[in-house]
Amino acid sequence: MNGLTQYATYLENQISGLKLDDEPRNLFDTLKYFLSLGGKRMRPILTLISGEIFSIAKEESIHAALSIELFHNFSLIHDDIMDEAPVRRGKPTVHTKWNSNIALLSGDLLYIEAYQQLVNYTDHRLPLLLKRFNETAIEVCQGQQFDMDFESMETVSESEYIEMIRLKTSVLLGCALEFGAILGNQDEKIRRNLYEFGVSLGIAFQIQDDILDLYGDPELFGKQVGGDVLSNKKTLLFLKAKENAQKNNDDRFRQLTQMTANSHKVEHAKTLFEEIGAKEASLQAMNGYYDHAMGNLEQLEQKGLKTETLRELAKFLITREL
Amino acid sequence: MNGLTQYATYLENQISGLKLDDEPRNLFDTLKYFLSLGGKRMRPILTLISGEIFSIAKEESIHAALSIELFHNFSLIHDDIMDEAPVRRGKPTVHTKWNSNIALLSGDLLYIEAYQQLVNYTDHRLPLLLKRFNETAIEVCQGQQFDMDFESMETVSESEYIEMIRLKTSVLLGCALEFGAILGNQDEKIRRNLYEFGVSLGIAFQIQDDILDLYGDPELFGKQVGGDVLSNKKTLLFLKAKENAQKNNDDRFRQLTQMTANSHKVEHAKTLFEEIGAKEASLQAMNGYYDHAMGNLEQLEQKGLKTETLRELAKFLITREL
Numbered sequence: 001m002n003g004l005t006q007y008a009t010y011l012e013n014q015i016s017g018l019k020l021d022d023e024p025r026n027l028f029d030t031l032k033y034f035l036s037l038g039g040k041r042m043r044p045i046l047t048l049i050s051g052e053i054f055s056i057a058k059e060e061s062i063h064a065a066l067s068i069e070l071f072h073n074f075s076l077i078h079d080d081i082m083d084e085a086p087v088r089r090g091k092p093t094v095h096t097k098w099n100s101n102i103a104l105l106s107g108d109l110l111y112i113e114a115y116q117q118l119v120n121y122t123d124h125r126l127p128l129l130l131k132r133f134n135e136t137a138i139e140v141c142q143g144q145q146f147d148m149d150f151e152s153m154e155t156v157s158e159s160e161y162i163e164m165i166r167l168k169t170s171v172l173l174g175c176a177l178e179f180g181a182i183l184g185n186q187d188e189k190i191r192r193n194l195y196e197f198g199v200s201l202g203i204a205f206q207i208q209d210d211i212l213d214l215y216g217d218p219e220l221f222g223k224q225v226g227g228d229v230l231s232n233k234k235t236l237l238f239l240k241a242k243e244n245a246q247k248n249n250d251d252r253f254r255q256l257t258q259m260t261a262n263s264h265k266v267e268h269a270k271t272l273f274e275e276i277g278a279k280e281a282s283l284q285a286m287n288g289y290y291d292h293a294m295g296n297l298e299q300l301e302q303k304g305l306k307t308e309t310l311r312e313l314a315k316f317l318i319t320r321e322l
Numbered sequence: 323m324n325g326l327t328q329y330a331t332y333l334e335n336q337i338s339g340l341k342l343d344d345e346p347r348n349l350f351d352t353l354k355y356f357l358s359l360g361g362k363r364m365r366p367i368l369t370l371i372s373g374e375i376f377s378i379a380k381e382e383s384i385h386a387a388l389s390i391e392l393f394h395n396f397s398l399i400h401d402d403i404m405d406e407a408p409v410r411r412g413k414p415t416v417h418t419k420w421n422s423n424i425a426l427l428s429g430d431l432l433y434i435e436a437y438q439q440l441v442n443y444t445d446h447r448l449p450l451l452l453k454r455f456n457e458t459a460i461e462v463c464q465g466q467q468f469d470m471d472f473e474s475m476e477t478v479s480e481s482e483y484i485e486m487i488r489l490k491t492s493v494l495l496g497c498a499l500e501f502g503a504i505l506g507n508q509d510e511k512i513r514r515n516l517y518e519f520g521v522s523l524g525i526a527f528q529i530q531d532d533i534l535d536l537y538g539d540p541e542l543f544g545k546q547v548g549g550d551v552l553s554n555k556k557t558l559l560f561l562k563a564k565e566n567a568q569k570n571n572d573d574r575f576r577q578l579t580q581m582t583a584n585s586h587k588v589e590h591a592k593t594l595f596e597e598i599g600a601k602e603a604s605l606q607a608m609n610g611y612y613d614h615a616m617g618n619l620e621q622l623e624q625k626g627l628k629t630e631t632l633r634e635l636a637k638f639l640i641t642r643e644l
Contacts, residue, residue, distance in 0.1 A: 116453075
């Protein structure tokens with residue numbers, strides 16, 4: 001994974017070197033703070049890798065990569081307001097450190113800066129980059145609204161959940177990869193394979209995240225274990241458990257959702273979700289999306305394209321043994 | 323002003339005919355509601371008029387016009403959240419009718435739809451349209467932040483105030499006009515004249531708005547008279563009054579700012595601001611920007627361009643006798 005580290009370092013330098021205005025301080029200090037919080041920078045790395053497949057130097061694909069990363073950060077700032085999240089990457093969120101108004105406006109500003117990156121492409125590639133960026137951004141907003149809607153809904157189907165995470169988190173990975181292909185003037189078929197690889201990998205990653213939230217090693221995972229269970233969040237794990245409990249007339253699922261939020265509830269869920277087959281079913285779903293992602297890579301390989309780095313990255317992101 | 327009515331009708335039809343998704347309902351119903359609230363549609367009309375100067379049919383300039391109008395509506399939805407405004411155009415604001423989260427996200431979405439309009443220009447004009455749109459949008463955000471900052475500042479200078487309204491409200495008028503020139507493949511000098519005309523007209527219009535807030539006929543103005551005075555808002559009128567009071571050691575200004583917010587305070591301000599010369603000074607400033615706007619039109623006319631409609635519009639917007 002040496003290559004990935006190099007990409008990440010290059011990106012971090014580009015992000016910290018971004019030219020932003022200074023005034024008003026409340027606006028730009030905020031952006032600089034948030035962008036300095038780091039993160040895996042997975043999405044822009046995908047653009048750089050994808051561009052490289054088509055011999056686009058990172059100095060050329062960097063602007064597209066940054067547009068994706070700035071958009072992602074914009075959506076995090078606004079999501080944190082909506083979710084009233086106090087902490088992001090171990091530091092106070094923008095609306096906590098400043099206030100909601102400044103967070104709202106600095107999010108807006110970051111979003112414009114994302115578009116401003118695209119202006120670096122002044123040729124025939126710009127219309128398609130802009131169109132795909134917009135379409136993806138609309139979907140991300142739709143996903144966030146579905147996610148908020150689900151909180152107050154009694155019943156959410158598995159397919160509704162998958163569609164929500166596809167929109168909210170996965171299409172941006174697809175777009176990040178497609179950008180490399182657009183820069184490389186590739187046809188729709190190749191763009192589609194890369195996009196599908198990204199979307200499927202994104203869904204697999206999100207399902208893994210749901211599973212790790214309950215079964216992950218807290219030290220490795222870096223989050224409180226069981227947060228989703230404590231708030232009865234309708235994750236795939238939760239929906240599979242509900243479905244299996246209904247099939248088997250097993251009352252333990254309903255009991256779980258009514259338990260007080262404490263460590264006992266988390267332990268109970270760990271055992272129940274395993275016994276009832278929800279963990280296994282979620283893993284199968286995750287593997288299904290992973291395999292679909294790999295299928296798209298194979299189609300690209302059959303066209304003689306070098307996808308080794310993407311394959312490595314996928315293996316790195318998705319742990320097949322959980 | 324028959325021509326303007328025709329433009330407005332055409333725009334209203336285009337806006338109500340906008341193709342938007344349906345799901346999630348909470349997001350798109352919100353947009354449709356807000357866009358149906360109307361407004362003068364002054365900004366997109368400027369783009370249509372400007373385009374016509376360079377023989378661009380309204381069917382071609384409509385997308386640029388809509389991008390400006392959708393951006394403007396996005397900024398209103400977000401401003402209303404920040405200002406906690408209950409009413410917009412006589413109807414409940416989005417965050418009042420739904421909630422702040424939905425307002426935030428539907429604002430974001432509307433902003434993306436603004437960019438999506440620009441994708442209709444797939445040729446060499448797109449990079450410049452996108453660049454100028456982004457630069458303007460960044461300035462509008464800066465203006466809104468300065469406006470919020472001013473609320474808690476003890477002292478705001480006149481030039482700081484003018485810079486704030488230039489950013490918050492006027493550059494978008496300039497951009498709306500410049501878009502017509504970009505579509506018409508005009509050189510930078512002509513683009514600049516149109517932009518400057520719009521910015522100066524916008525500043526004059528905002529100063530007029532400040533004066534009308536206190537001296538306007540409530541029926542014609544359509545707002546509660548004296549709202550700015552009641553909240554001690556640092557408008558140009560207020561700043562001029564403060565400056566003149568300090569010059570003349572007149573204690574009545576300080577007394578006014580400490581008065582309870584009621585109709586007596588408004589009457590007191592009306593008399594004081596007139597006696598102390600603040601109304602006259604504000605009118606002079608307004609006329610100065612109006613003349614500057616006209617100067618730019620004259621330069622365009624000297625190049626043989628037909629600017630009659632813009633001249634009419636300026637006269638219609640700015641009442642010289644107040």
